[in-house]
Amino acid sequence: MLVRKFAADDMASALQQVKDTLGADALILSTRTLRKKGLGVLGKQTIEVTAAIESPAMRANSGKVVPAAAQKPAPRAIPAAYRNRVEIREDEPLSVPKPAPAAARVELANHALEDEIRILRSQLEGQNFNQLQAEIDQLKGLVQQLTQTAQPQAVATAPVITAPVSSVDPVPTI
Incomplete structure (x- = not known):
């Protein structure tokens, strides 16, 4: 070199x-x-x-020298008994299922969620509507009772003021 x-x-x-x-x-x-x-x-x-x-x-010698490790053994060197035992198979392609497109998966999920929302709303309306209507009716009845009993008492217990208008002190303003 x-x-x-x-x-x-x-x-x-x-x-x-x-x-x-x-x-x-x-x-x-x-x-x-x-x-x-x-x-x-x-x-x-x-x-x-x-x-x-x-x-x-x-350079002249480099073309002639071949390392022993690089040489492949001839196929004839393998005994016939061993050659018959070796089973050569081609790679078989795996059948992998293709994933569904993203849009189809999203649409399917949306449809399932919409169905679940409809079911929950119908259950909620059935339970809460009747319960709320009963509570509202009860509150209306209580309010009517209070207004009827409070009006006669207010008229009966209200004091009558007969003082002359001039004797009333004006309210101070702040």
């Missing part, structure tokens, strides 16, 4: 140097920024790129 370092003022020119020298197949191993000449902010930055490429001898 051929490893080289390249230095440039910016990353684009450093990568161009790598491509011109090593070719398009080069691998960038590392990059770093170096400060040279000057202190602090006034120092000039330099980009250092370390790149590598395979040597021509390694």
Whole structure:
């Protein structure tokens, strides 16, 4: 493997140097920024790129070498007795019921709620109406009794004032 370092003022020119020298197949191993000449902010930055490429001898051998783990055993290597035992099945699609559309579910829920409201209203009207009507009739009767008994007593017990009008003191205003 051929490893080289390249230095440039910016990353684009450093990568161009790598491509011109090593070719398009080069691998960038590392990059770093170096400060040279000057202190602090006034120092000039330099980009250092370390790149590598395979040597021509390694390229020729790389096509021939195949790792043993990557090779698949030939189907003939499996004994016939075992091949008959293996049952190959295709994946069967699952039958998943499709959910009802949202609008249909909402409409169904609304219909059920409306039915329940009608039932509750009819029960409430049957119970409360008769009870409320009886209470109202009872209150009307009590009010009539009070008005009839209060009128004769008010007339009989009311004091008669026979004072002259001039003797009455005026009411002070605030």
